Amino acid sequence: MPPSEDRAQAHTLEAFAAAILIVAGLTFALQATAVTPLSASTSNQHLENQQRAVADDLLETSAANGDLEDALLRWDPVNETFTDGRSPSYFTAGGPPNAFGEALNATFGERRIAFNVHIRHGSDNGDETTLVDMGSPSDNAVTATRTVVLTDDANLTAPGHGNTTLRALSNGSEPGEFYAADAAVGAIYDRMEVRIVVWQL
Template sequence: MVMDRGQAHTLEAVTAAMILVSALVFALQVTAVTPLTGSTSSQHIENQQAAVAEGVLAAADENDTLAATLLYWNESSGRWHGATSDGYVQGAPPTAFGNVLERTFLERGIAFDLSLYYVDANGERQREPIVDLGEPSDHASTVRRLVTLSDEDPIRAPNQSPTGTTLDDAAYLDGLSDADENQSLYSVVEVEIVVWRM
């Protein structure tokens, strides 16, 4: 009688082990783990990149290097000095803010796109690329910041020095016009930076 009970327990244990191994094999076949599978470490990297980008934009806005880059505009070509119609496609703009972007991101293997968004005279939202370094990955982080431009802000020359032309008198961004003729506010634009690991 004791022998029969031992055999029954052994049979139960073997059956339970087979079910457990079968379930484990099935779960491993169903789940595909690839290098691009999201993990807590990749989420941490995305959050860190977003925080760095936010800090870079905030510091550049505070010390006016962001506005100086936005005003680094070639009126005759209707684009940034030395840029293509897609913006700067080989790296950051040759400005103080561009140097910070270069050191902070590109030298550390992080790509970025930098864009300016504005509302034109017809009320349509427009995008003007400043830097276009390619297609962001699925794990890209996006940060945006509003920047106020005033009528007296000077357009910048290729050597980054102010020209004699202010925004109020310049041909700046297709369709962007003075938001309020009676005040010094020219426009409020949105700067967007998208960062991702190369």
């Protein structure tokens, strides 16, 4: 066989081998998992831990200075809403217009972190009322909780209802209803669990 034919066959085999390598590389690349900003990683885990710690600190501080209790009591019993008679009965664009809401907005909203706030109450905290709903949390959402004890003589903080106590609503001496029923014996009205869920937008 002439040397030119040998070289031609060698070039053909090299081209064939190169094509196989290219196809194999593309197949591997397509099957590989894409890395996105929301993929699990050490940095994302660190960010989630940081957000959880911030949410815990916010709840602790707000509970200590009374802002959290004030937010739980910002209820219009006649219209049965947190939002001064507007619909829906919860906030969707940020925190409520009080010190707790301002803390939520400053801590999370200004950093493009969405948050939901839910209040669990009743027997074994089996019932839930929404205070803030900014949407569906992502898979990377984190949660922080805090228990707040409301007493029978606690006054509502909603505009126009500041002289209404939980006891007065419970025994029917004031019109309307609180979102949580009196679930405790004695001077305690209920032990409410406040749950914050936060996630990066």
